[in-house]
Amino acid sequence: MKYALVHEWLTPNATGGSELVVREILKSVDADLYALIDFESTNPHSYLFGRRIGTTFLQHFPLASKGVQKYLPLLPLAIEQLDLRDYDVILSSSHAVAKGVLTRPQQLHICYCHTPMRYAWDLTFDYLNSSAMGRGLPGSITRYLLHRLRQWDVISANRVDYFIANSRHTARRIWRCYRREAQVIYPPVHTERFSFQAQKSDFYLTVSRLVSYKQVTLIVEAFNQLGYPLVVIGDGPQLQALRHLAKPNVQVLGFCSDRVVEEYMAQAKAFVYAACEDFGIALVEAQACGTPVIAYGAGGALETVQDIRKHPDKGTGLFFLDQSPQALMEAVEAFEARSTAFSPEQIQLNAAQFAPTVFSDRYLTFLDGCYGDHLSRC
Numbered sequence: 001m002k003y004a005l006v007h008e009w010l011t012p013n014a015t016g017g018s019e020l021v022v023r024e025i026l027k028s029v030d031a032d033l034y035a036l037i038d039f040e041s042t043n044p045h046s047y048l049f050g051r052r053i054g055t056t057f058l059q060h061f062p063l064a065s066k067g068v069q070k071y072l073p074l075l076p077l078a079i080e081q082l083d084l085r086d087y088d089v090i091l092s093s094s095h096a097v098a099k100g101v102l103t104r105p106q107q108l109h110i111c112y113c114h115t116p117m118r119y120a121w122d123l124t125f126d127y128l129n130s131s132a133m134g135r136g137l138p139g140s141i142t143r144y145l146l147h148r149l150r151q152w153d154v155i156s157a158n159r160v161d162y163f164i165a166n167s168r169h170t171a172r173r174i175w176r177c178y179r180r181e182a183q184v185i186y187p188p189v190h191t192e193r194f195s196f197q198a199q200k201s202d203f204y205l206t207v208s209r210l211v212s213y214k215q216v217t218l219i220v221e222a223f224n225q226l227g228y229p230l231v232v233i234g235d236g237p238q239l240q241a242l243r244h245l246a247k248p249n250v251q252v253l254g255f256c257s258d259r260v261v262e263e264y265m266a267q268a269k270a271f272v273y274a275a276c277e278d279f280g281i282a283l284v285e286a287q288a289c290g291t292p293v294i295a296y297g298a299g300g301a302l303e304t305v306q307d308i309r310k311h312p313d314k315g316t317g318l319f320f321l322d323q324s325p326q327a328l329m330e331a332v333e334a335f336e337a338r339s340t341a342f343s344p345e346q347i348q349l350n351a352a353q354f355a356p357t358v359f360s361d362r363y364l365t366f367l368d369g370c371y372g373d374h375l376s377r378c
Contacts, residue, residue, distance in 0.1 A: 003031035100156035167300040188356035191288035197266040203229040205268035210236030215274035222325040287351035290344030293317030
């Protein structure tokens, strides 16, 4: 059989959970790789260096290497130009338009969906309110384009034979947006990268892209009032504003290398996270170090973190139920009162269930089952 794997974009700045899924699939399946744009096959530091990767006309657009989101209205058209007629099985890794490739009836299409397109669904109004393109006449045009994008997104979902979701939270969103069932297979987390450390230092940590929906401002405001030491690692448009907001007990380090992030994660008293994530890889990475988590109790966090108040023997963190500084402050004080009750060994054990080998086994088993079912129908 011939396999094709389709992803949205491959650039040096795209290094999140969806890219980890692509990497693990390629380790297990001999597939040709396609994307809207590719700037990794020419990157000597990438595992894709020298690999032949199929792309679209967006590859040659100005500033494409900085991201093709600026060409959002063209993404559906571009992905439909990929000619995959020669393949038996199409595997897509989709958080925007990759699932929209055109296939023939005899081809099998399995989509690993990281999320339905966020800016077309959940984050539409965040996107409009934070952008100049969301106001006035440009705002009206943008709203219309997003409306058409949602229509295409639902239509293209019907080109997928089987959906895989990266969490139960995402599976519910797939059902809400597309009315399609999805099998949950958690994404691979490279837990082996992180050193276990039982003895922790006296500081809290958050690692995140510094954009509005990550709610890092909320975390800084809470710790400004608490007075406990907090370290913030990450880069993004909110970096300078956070540095101005932070009081002396809060260090905003900006971008740090992987090695530095791993050291801070291993040493932190607790990892703090206030965003609602589809899965939340950083939460698992912290637990791989034996570091407990204080997280907003929604989304994928509910599937990766065990609240010690409900699970006294295997608790790995604490949840707060409202995205407000006050709710986070109360959770931090509750953590302070229970900090000695956490077992770093138990926390690390919880993270082990998300290792890459677990993902690969479940993905390949699902793939084999889908292919057998597909043959029986043809």
